[in-house]
Amino acid sequence: MRKTLLAFFLLIGLNTLYAQETGESKQENTQEKVEKQEEGMTHAQELWGRKFQASLSYTYFSSGHQGVDVGYGVWDHNKMGILADVFVPVDINKDRNKLYLISFFWVWDYTPIEWFSILPKIGYGAKILEQNSLEGKDYHLSWEPTMSLDLTFNLNSFVRLFASYTWAMYKDFSDEVNQLHGGSVGLRIAY
Structure with missing residues (x-):
């Protein structure tokens, strides 16, 4: 039972960490696109x-x-x-x-x-x-x-x-x- 709970919490923690990193990289990509559009680049x-x-x-x-x-x-x-x-x-x-x-x-x-x-x-x-x-x-x-x-x-x-x-x-x-x-x-x- 402990191993199952530990695996469950580990899986939730990894998913949360991955979602955070993906969200930050999407924000960075969006910010880079906005900056390039502001520069007037094709x-x-x-x-x-x-x-x-x-x-x-x-x-x-x-x-x-x-x-x-x-x-x-x-x-x-x-x-x-x-x-x-x-x-x-x-x-x-x-x-x-x-x-x-x-x-x-x-x-x-x-x-x-x-x-x-x-x-x-x-x-x-x-x-x-x-x-x-x-x-x-x-x-x-x-x-x-x-x-x-x-x-x-x-x-x-x-x-x-x-x-x-x-x-x-x-x-x-x-x-x-x-x-x-x-x-x-x-x-x-x-x-």
Whole structure:
């Protein structure tokens, strides 16, 4: 009789302990789902823990250079990440030197409210200056720092509009350091 009562109470105790653990894990899972939904992450983003973003924008620099800016990046848990950015000039003036920028950024996505985020970017990359001469085209390559700040308006969890300010350095053919100040407006797709 004692063995039966002991086995009965042991079975009830184990069932109670299992029910408690299952209830706590369900609460934790529910809380994690709520946090991920608050971050605006899709199911695929929740699965990988990352958000991939591609951007396309028009950029104009104070030096008169203008062009298309294409970027692609990965945000870890929708907060910090890396971004590769390529500026391709589409200057109308054929006499002007063309400037290509290839930058790699560390980014931090700060979202104070759901529909708005601030994205400081610190980077480094290649600056290629192309000059038309009588002999043909000459190129000058320099590796210089770049910094940028994006203000992003989140239309939904996929589409974002952004405006950006960029500061960069590049060297010309006489190895003189020049500064670029420019602005961009564009579209970013997050998936």
